[in-house]
Amino acid sequence: MQGKTNVAEIELTALLECLYQHSGYDFRHYSRSSVQRCLAQHLQVEGLSYVSELIPLVLYRQDALQRLLQCLSVNVTQFYRDPFFFRALQERIFPVLKTFAFFKIWHAGCSSGEEVYSLAILLDEAGLLDRARLYATDFNHGVLAKAREAVFAEEDLDTRQQAYRESGGQGVLKQHFHCRYGVAKPAKHLREHITFAHHNLASDGVFGEMQLIICRNVMIYFDRQLKKRALTLFHQSLYPLGFFCLGDKESLDREMESAHFELVDKRARIYRKQSVNMENLAVEHAGMFTEPE
Ligand SMILES: C[S@@+](CC[C@H](N)C(=O)[O-])C[C@H]1O[C@@H](n2cnc3c(N)ncnc32)[C@H](O)[C@@H]1O
Structure with missing residues (x-):
C-alpha cells in the first residue's frame, strides 16, 4: 500500500480545491504550514476530527464557509502596529x-x-x-x-496611545475620532x-x-x-x-x-x-x- 502519510495532504488539497471552485477564494498557494495551523484550530472549534469533514460544510453551509474563510484569512491588525x-x-x-x-x-x-x-x-x-x-x-x-x-472600541485608542506617540503622532489619538458610549469612529x-x-x-x-x-x-x-x-x-x-x-x-x-x-x-x-x-x-x-x- 502506498502513501499512508499523504492522506492528510490529500484531504487538504481536496478542501482547498473545493473552496476555490465553490467560492473563488484561492488558498492553494498559501504556505502549507500556516494553512495547517489554522485548520488544526478550526477543526477544534467546529468539533471535527478530519479536514475532509469540512468539505460538505464548505459546499452546503454558507455560515460554515464564512467561518472557514475568516479563519484562513488571518485578520490580526491594530492601530500603529510597529x-x-x-x-x-x-x-x-x-x-x-x-x-x-x-x-x-x-x-x-x-x-x-x-x-x-x-x-x-x-x-x-x-x-x-x-x-x-x-x-x-x-x-x-x-x-x-x-x-x-x-466602528472601533474607544478603549483600543487608550491602549494604542503610546504606540501612536512612538510612531510620531503629535497629539492625542482620540482627538481624531468621535467617541461616544465606548465606541470610536x-x-x-x-x-x-x-x-x-x-x-x-x-x-x-x-x-x-x-x-x-x-x-x-x-x-x-x-x-x-x-x-x-x-x-x-x-x-x-x-x-x-x-x-x-x-x-x-x-x-x-x-x-x-x-x-x-x-x-x-x-x-x-x-x-x-x-x-x-x-x-x-x-x-x-x-x-x-x-x-x-
Ligand atoms: C494579518 S492581516 C494584516 C493586516 C494589516 N496589513 C496589518 O499589518 O496590520 C492580513 C490581511 O491580508 C488579507 N489577505 C490575505 N490574502 C489575501 C489576498 N490574496 N488578497 C488580498 N488580501 C489578502 C487578509 O484577509 C487579512 O485581512
Whole structure:
C-alpha cells in the first residue's frame, strides 16, 4: 500500500480545491504550514476530527464557509502596529510625498482598517492628507465591511496611545475620532480620503499608479509562486521611484531586490522601485517573474 502519510495532504488539497471552485477564494498557494495551523484550530472549534469533514460544510453551509474563510484569512491588525515603521514612513517617505501636488497610496491586505486609519492620521498631522487618496483593499468581504463601517472600541485608542506617540503622532489619538458610549469612529475628513475596495492578490490585476504601496503581514502566508505574482503586481502598480513596504518579518529575496527594488530602510522594510529604463524592465520581467498557471 502506498502513501499512508499523504492522506492528510490529500484531504487538504481536496478542501482547498473545493473552496476555490465553490467560492473563488484561492488558498492553494498559501504556505502549507500556516494553512495547517489554522485548520488544526478550526477543526477544534467546529468539533471535527478530519479536514475532509469540512468539505460538505464548505459546499452546503454558507455560515460554515464564512467561518472557514475568516479563519484562513488571518485578520490580526491594530492601530500603529510597529511604531518604528510609521516613524520611518514620516522620516523617509513623507518628505518625498510633499513634493507631489497629489499622491496615491495603496494598502493591500488592509484587514479591518486600523493600519490605513493610522496612516491617514499621521498624514493629516503633517498637512498632507488633502493631497492624498488612500486605497485600502482586502479579499475578505467581512473585514472590508468592518473597515468601511469604521466602528472601533474607544478603549483600543487608550491602549494604542503610546504606540501612536512612538510612531510620531503629535497629539492625542482620540482627538481624531468621535467617541461616544465606548465606541470610536474616525473623523469624517479622514474617512473621506480613503476608498475601500475588494481586491484579491491571487487573482486580480494592477491597481493604478501608486506613489506608495503598503503590504504588511500579508505575503507572509503566501508560497513562493503567489508571492512572486503579488510582487509583480506591486511593481507594475508603482509610480517610477515609488515606495513599497513590507511587514517586519518579511523581505524581498535578493534577486528581486537587486533587479527591481532598492532597499531604503532595512528595519522598517521600506523599498523603492528602481528607475531602470522601460525596455530593460520588460526584458527582466519576461525572465524574472512567472505568472501562476
Ligand atoms: C494579518 S492581516 C494584516 C493586516 C494589516 N496589513 C496589518 O499589518 O496590520 C492580513 C490581511 O491580508 C488579507 N489577505 C490575505 N490574502 C489575501 C489576498 N490574496 N488578497 C488580498 N488580501 C489578502 C487578509 O484577509 C487579512 O485581512
